[in-house]
Amino acid sequence: MAALLLCNIHPKPPPSITHHRKRLHLVANIRLCLSAPKPSASPRRRIVLPPPKATSINGFSIQNPVVSPDRHGEENLELVERLRRWIGFIRSVLPGGSWWSFDEDVHVRMLAEPVTVSRALVRMWQLVAQDRWVIFAAFAALILAALSEISVPHYLTASIFSAQSGEVAVFHRNVRLLVLLCFTSGICSGLRGCCFGIANMILGDGYGDVNEVKRMRETLYSSLLLQDISFFDSETVGDLTSRLGADCQQVSRVIGNDLNLILRNGLQGVGALIYLLILSWPLGLCTLIICSTLSAVMLLYGGYQKKAAKLTQECAASANEVAQETFSLMRTVRVYGTEKDEVERYKHWLGKLADISLRQSAAYGFWNLSFNTLYHSTQIIAVLFGGTSILAGHITAEKLTKFILYSEWLIYSTWWVGDNLSSLMQSVGASEKVFQLMDLLPSDQFISKGLKLQNLLGHIEFENVSFHYSSRSTVPVLQHVSISVHPSEVVAIVGLSGSGKSTLVNLLLRLYEPTNGQILIDGVSLKELDVMWWRERIGFVGQEPRLFRMDISSNIRYGCTRDIKQKDVEWAAKQAYAHDFISSLPHGYQTLVDDDLLSGGQKQRIAIARAILRDPTVLILDEATSALDAESEYNVKGVLRAIRSDLTTRRSVIVIAHKLSTIQAADRIVVMDAGQVVEMGSHRELLLKDGLYARLNRRQADAVA
Numbered sequence: 001m002a003a004l005l006l007c008n009i010h011p012k013p014p015p016s017i018t019h020h021r022k023r024l025h026l027v028a029n030i031r032l033c034l035s036a037p038k039p040s041a042s043p044r045r046r047i048v049l050p051p052p053k054a055t056s057i058n059g060f061s062i063q064n065p066v067v068s069p070d071r072h073g074e075e076n077l078e079l080v081e082r083l084r085r086w087i088g089f090i091r092s093v094l095p096g097g098s099w100w101s102f103d104e105d106v107h108v109r110m111l112a113e114p115v116t117v118s119r120a121l122v123r124m125w126q127l128v129a130q131d132r133w134v135i136f137a138a139f140a141a142l143i144l145a146a147l148s149e150i151s152v153p154h155y156l157t158a159s160i161f162s163a164q165s166g167e168v169a170v171f172h173r174n175v176r177l178l179v180l181l182c183f184t185s186g187i188c189s190g191l192r193g194c195c196f197g198i199a200n201m202i203l204g205d206g207y208g209d210v211n212e213v214k215r216m217r218e219t220l221y222s223s224l225l226l227q228d229i230s231f232f233d234s235e236t237v238g239d240l241t242s243r244l245g246a247d248c249q250q251v252s253r254v255i256g257n258d259l260n261l262i263l264r265n266g267l268q269g270v271g272a273l274i275y276l277l278i279l280s281w282p283l284g285l286c287t288l289i290i291c292s293t294l295s296a297v298m299l300l301y302g303g304y305q306k307k308a309a310k311l312t313q314e315c316a317a318s319a320n321e322v323a324q325e326t327f328s329l330m331r332t333v334r335v336y337g338t339e340k341d342e343v344e345r346y347k348h349w350l351g352k353l354a355d356i357s358l359r360q361s362a363a364y365g366f367w368n369l370s371f372n373t374l375y376h377s378t379q380i381i382a383v384l385f386g387g388t389s390i391l392a393g394h395i396t397a398e399k400l401t402k403f404i405l406y407s408e409w410l411i412y413s414t415w416w417v418g419d420n421l422s423s424l425m426q427s428v429g430a431s432e433k434v435f436q437l438m439d440l441l442p443s444d445q446f447i448s449k450g451l452k453l454q455n456l457l458g459h460i461e462f463e464n465v466s467f468h469y470s471s472r473s474t475v476p477v478l479q480h481v482s483i484s485v486h487p488s489e490v491v492a493i494v495g496l497s498g499s500g501k502s503t504l505v506n507l508l509l510r511l512y513e514p515t516n517g518q519i520l521i522d523g524v525s526l527k528e529l530d531v532m533w534w535r536e537r538i539g540f541v542g543q544e545p546r547l548f549r550m551d552i553s554s555n556i557r558y559g560c561t562r563d564i565k566q567k568d569v570e571w572a573a574k575q576a577y578a579h580d581f582i583s584s585l586p587h588g589y590q591t592l593v594d595d596d597l598l599s600g601g602q603k604q605r606i607a608i609a610r611a612i613l614r615d616p617t618v619l620i621l622d623e624a625t626s627a628l629d630a631e632s633e634y635n636v637k638g639v640l641r642a643i644r645s646d647l648t649t650r651r652s653v654i655v656i657a658h659k660l661s662t663i664q665a666a667d668r669i670v671v672m673d674a675g676q677v678v679e680m681g682s683h684r685e686l687l688l689k690d691g692l693y694a695r696l697n698r699r700q701a702d703a704v705a
């Protein structure tokens with residue numbers, strides 16, 4: 001009868017089913033590793049084999065057998081070799097063996113101290129604290145459901161044995177209680193699941209458009225967006241999107257899933273243990289010892305899973321990075337025919353992921369093995385000691401049945417706690433990077449409130465500015481640069497590629513800070529100005545303007561804080577000679593574009609329209625006309641001339657150009673070489689000087705001729 005009850009009432013599935021597939025994978029891999037080499041020589045013919053090659057599978061080195069001309073000797077050697085490999089492999093897969101260690105070349109980049117479980121939980125609590133009522137309701141439902149569920153075996157056994165002994169009143173009372181317990185546990189379990197689900201959604205696992213969902217993703221995203229530009233020089237897009245996607249999802253499972261199940265099973269386990277000790281303390285003590293052993297194995301397993309989770313995270317991010325890069329450079333990949341190479345690059349990381357997953361599955365197998373052995377030990381102990389006690393008349397069959405049911409409950413609860421604890425460890429492992437990124441302080445530029453000048457004239461002065469990028473601190477990019485741009489002046493910056501022209505503009509936009517010297521705007525240090533205010537007054541067209549996946553009108557309006565009407569957008573587009581091509585598109589200004597749907601010249605014209613629409617005091621054009629055809633370039637230059645000569649709007653213009661013909665009319669030309677200003681003057685003055693500018697000019701003229 002006890003066996004019948006055991007089969008029917010326990011609500012949880014046996015642990016071994018879930019990972020059956022993974023274990024098959026493991027077996028297949030081990031078979032692959034140990035399969036004997038195919039017979040390579042017939043008995044009569046002498047075959048000269050190539051020299052033995054060393055092979056390595058997961059760091060387990062295998063030496064191919066040396067073939068002797070003598071067949072018996074050859075077979076013996078082969079047998080010895082196979083035996084040696086078997087022993088080597090068995091030793092490596094035993095707990096603590098080399099097979100279990102993870103690949104060394106997967107580098108986990110750490111930004112701060114590792115996160116402990118308690119710290120991770122505190123951080124998650126901070127994220128859901130705003131909606132703490134959900135968590136409290138979830139815990140209340142959890143406690144009620146757990147208490148109801150744990151009482152079921154008691155009343156079930158009591159009902160059966162009261163029916164057997166013919167106590168009708170007791171039987172009916174027990175059945176009524178059973179029905180009540182079933183209802184309470186059902187309703188409370190439903191409530192618990194719902195409340196934890198909501199908590200999960202708040203934390204970041206939700207995909208609905210419910211208010212305040214995805215708090216973790218939001219927090220992480222805004223923390224990332226407020227970092228200095230140099231941060232993005234060192235982090236890759238694939239890595240960051242991986243943190244925002246898969247890692248946030250993994251972390252958000254903690255409260256809604258892992259913690260929920262750990263608490264439920266923990267509570268039920270403690271209840272079952274108390275009940276067991278009350279029923280029979282010696283038998284209860286035996287079960288407790290077995291459960292403690294299980295807990296010790298569980299802790300080891302949890303630690304291993306945490307490490308595996310971190311490595312999985314790194315490999316997944318690297319695979320993501322490769323895919324992202326390949327997709328964004330798809331045209332280059334296609335033209336150079338490197339699809340296979342890219343697949344290999346991706347496969348490399350997938351291989352590493354599979355490698356980690358294999359070890360995780362094997363660890364899971366060990367964990368299940370320990371569980372099953374210890375689980376059956378409790379049954380044997382119960383039957384052995386319990387049966388003897390029944391025979392001696394110390395306990396009743398009803399008590400023993402209850403004991404077996406509750407000991408099973410206890411051991412399954414321990415198993416579930418262990419299983420969810422390892423999942424919790426994985427989530428904590430994944431949370432490390434997420435929290436470290438969340439904890440990064442925003443760039444100073446967003447914290448400090450700077451000055452806003454009443455009347456900006458646009459007088460720019462670089463005073464002895466030197467700079468190097470922090471990612472290459474030994475390479476000076478700018479050295480002692482001193483330039484001034486007067487209000488309404490057009491200054492062109494020319495020089496060889498890599499001489500630091502764009503860097504100069506980056507400093508003016510405050511994307512980076514000078515390492516030495518300072519930049520003054522109307523006599524005030526740029527550092528003291530409110531950076532958002534300053535950037536609002538700049539119109540910038542970069543070397544390779546990129547468009548957002550939105551309609552053309554929104555792309556032109558992008559970042560403009562003024563109240564803009566559609567006619568203003570069209571005016572700016574006309575000024576940038578973009579109106580005609582926009583109007584010829586099927587949906588005109590409402591055409592959805594992204595970076596790949598327009599030509600380089602069309603994108604440049606939209607970017608110029610965007611800069612003009614801002615009505616900037618300082619206009620910066622970094623190779624802004626490089627992709628324009630001769631006519632558009634001529635027209636756009638005409639617009640720039642008009643903007644400049646418009647006396648009602650005073651505008652300082654900085655133009656960087658490689659085509660020297662485009663900047664001849666500039667008020668001043670600054671020539672740069674290796675991060676230094678080597679010449680300065682008008683086109684005519686510089687030609688007379690016969691220096692670098694004159695040389696570059698001659699070269700370009702020769703190239704055209």
Ligand SMILES: Nc1ncnc2c1ncn2[C@@H]1O[C@H](COP(=O)(O)OP(=O)(O)OP(=O)(O)O)[C@@H](O)[C@H]1O
Binds near residue numbers: 477497501504
């Ligand atoms: N984000 C960065 N991190 C590190 N080094 C950089 C970075 N950006 C540019 N550099 C380096 O700084 C130097 C100057 O680059 P910059 O882009 O300012 O040159 P440039 O004169 O504008 O070149 P080009 O005319 O080809 O655009 C180059 O050696 C470049 O490799």
